[in-house]
Amino acid sequence: MTLFKAYIKGTGSFFPAKKLTNKDLEKLVDTNDQWIKERTGISSRSIAADNETTSDLAYQASLQAIKSANIKKTDIDFIILATATPDYPMPNTACLVQHKLGIQNCPALDMSAACSGFVYALSVANQFIQTGTYKNILVIGAEVLHNFVNYTDRNTCILFGDGAGATILSRNEQCDDSVNNSINDRGIASHHLGADGSQSDLLEVPAGGSAQVITPEILKNHGHCVVMKGKELFKEAVLSMSQRCTEALEKNNLTNKDIDWVIPHQANTRIINAVAKQLDVPLEKVINEIKNMGNTSAATVPMALDIAVKDGRIKKGHWVLLVAFGSGLTSGSVLLKY
Ligand code: UT7
Numbered sequence: 001m002t003l004f005k006a007y008i009k010g011t012g013s014f015f016p017a018k019k020l021t022n023k024d025l026e027k028l029v030d031t032n033d034q035w036i037k038e039r040t041g042i043s044s045r046s047i048a049a050d051n052e053t054t055s056d057l058a059y060q061a062s063l064q065a066i067k068s069a070n071i072k073k074t075d076i077d078f079i080i081l082a083t084a085t086p087d088y089p090m091p092n093t094a095c096l097v098q099h100k101l102g103i104q105n106c107p108a109l110d111m112s113a114a115c116s117g118f119v120y121a122l123s124v125a126n127q128f129i130q131t132g133t134y135k136n137i138l139v140i141g142a143e144v145l146h147n148f149v150n151y152t153d154r155n156t157c158i159l160f161g162d163g164a165g166a167t168i169l170s171r172n173e174q175c176d177d178s179v180n181n182s183i184n185d186r187g188i189a190s191h192h193l194g195a196d197g198s199q200s201d202l203l204e205v206p207a208g209g210s211a212q213v214i215t216p217e218i219l220k221n222h223g224h225c226v227v228m229k230g231k232e233l234f235k236e237a238v239l240s241m242s243q244r245c246t247e248a249l250e251k252n253n254l255t256n257k258d259i260d261w262v263i264p265h266q267a268n269t270r271i272i273n274a275v276a277k278q279l280d281v282p283l284e285k286v287i288n289e290i291k292n293m294g295n296t297s298a299a300t301v302p303m304a305l306d307i308a309v310k311d312g313r314i315k316k317g318h319w320v321l322l323v324a325f326g327s328g329l330t331s332g333s334v335l336l337k338y
Helices: 023-027 031-039 054-069 093-101 114-130 197-202 216-220 230-251 269-279 297-310
Strands: 006-014 016-023 044-047 077-083 109-113 136-143 161-171 189-194 261-264 319-328 331-336
Touching: 006 054, 006 114, 006 297, 006 331, 016 023, 016 093, 016 114, 016 230, 023 031, 031 269, 044 093, 054 093, 054 136, 054 161, 054 297, 077 093, 077 114, 093 109, 109 114, 109 331, 114 136, 114 161, 114 189, 114 297, 136 297, 161 297, 161 331, 189 230, 230 269, 261 269, 261 297, 297 319
Parallel strands: 077 109, 077 136, 261 319
Antiparallel strands: 006 161, 006 189, 016 044, 136 161, 189 331, 319 331
16 A cells, blocks of 8 residues: 655644733742743743634634645645644534634544644644545644633643644655655654553643533632642653654664754753753754743644744754653654655
């Protein structure tokens, strides 16, 4: 069976206009700008307006991705949207994005793998392209997290922001397996996914699902908000992301020196730096956009990718290693030639 190659043909991202700075957070909890910058690398985050939903952010990022891929909206064969903060329990948010785009004839699916969601979604989309089922898939990571953040908990409220990133994953029609290391060879080389449900309590939103419905009491006690065991999670994040990266390099007979860019999940600059150290990749090759973004969960990787494509750091033919980690504990990497 011929397997087609899937490459990233277009990217887009969207940051809501409203900003929440470290100085703003100083007024809410016992924290300070210096601590947040030193311990996380974050200076400010975008926060969606009251009337802005996850599908609104996803729609804006998608418009950019479609434009940069130079395809028509009707060329989209499938929409996969990764999020932990859907507009509703149902319908899924991908269907709402489809409607906002004004198209009808494609399936639309949400994926839930927390901060690893986009990497999972890209891996699933890759299968549909490889097998020849679809030619163009809109893959999105989008979150409006601030509604699930407890702004009296300084352990978590300093971290999270809202945003969306989108990509068009397309069949590489030029792909020729006999031509290696050329731009014709653009596309996903492999993906590596993992999960460890036994450690789910390290990062969770306890209420709002079938295990615990939301009651006035729960709302009052912020039971619908993110709770995190930061220190333990930190160690697991470094370990898992390093492992997923090593698997990708080994699978493709590449070394750290072959990689042009690593785009890790933007959870904390110290986590990003620790992963780079484990891989022995210089920080100049690591995309770190957390300063003005914060942790936007499933959206961090596609947002950082779009920024680095737009500012010219990532060029056609570069080896790019995407890697993420999140609640679950999910993790995943995608190695691709951009
Ligand atoms: O997206 C999914 C993946 N996410 C992650 O993996 C996040 C992983 N965790 C982290 O990023 C870090 O653990 C945090 C940023 C959450 C916390 O950083 P830390 O270096 O692990 O701090 P800590 O919790 O060990 O706290 C150190 C000190 C403590 O004070 P004492 O006990 O040393 O006196 C805390 O009470 O800093 C204190 N502290 C703060 N001080 C000012 C904790 N949070 C704050 C704060 N402002 N916001």
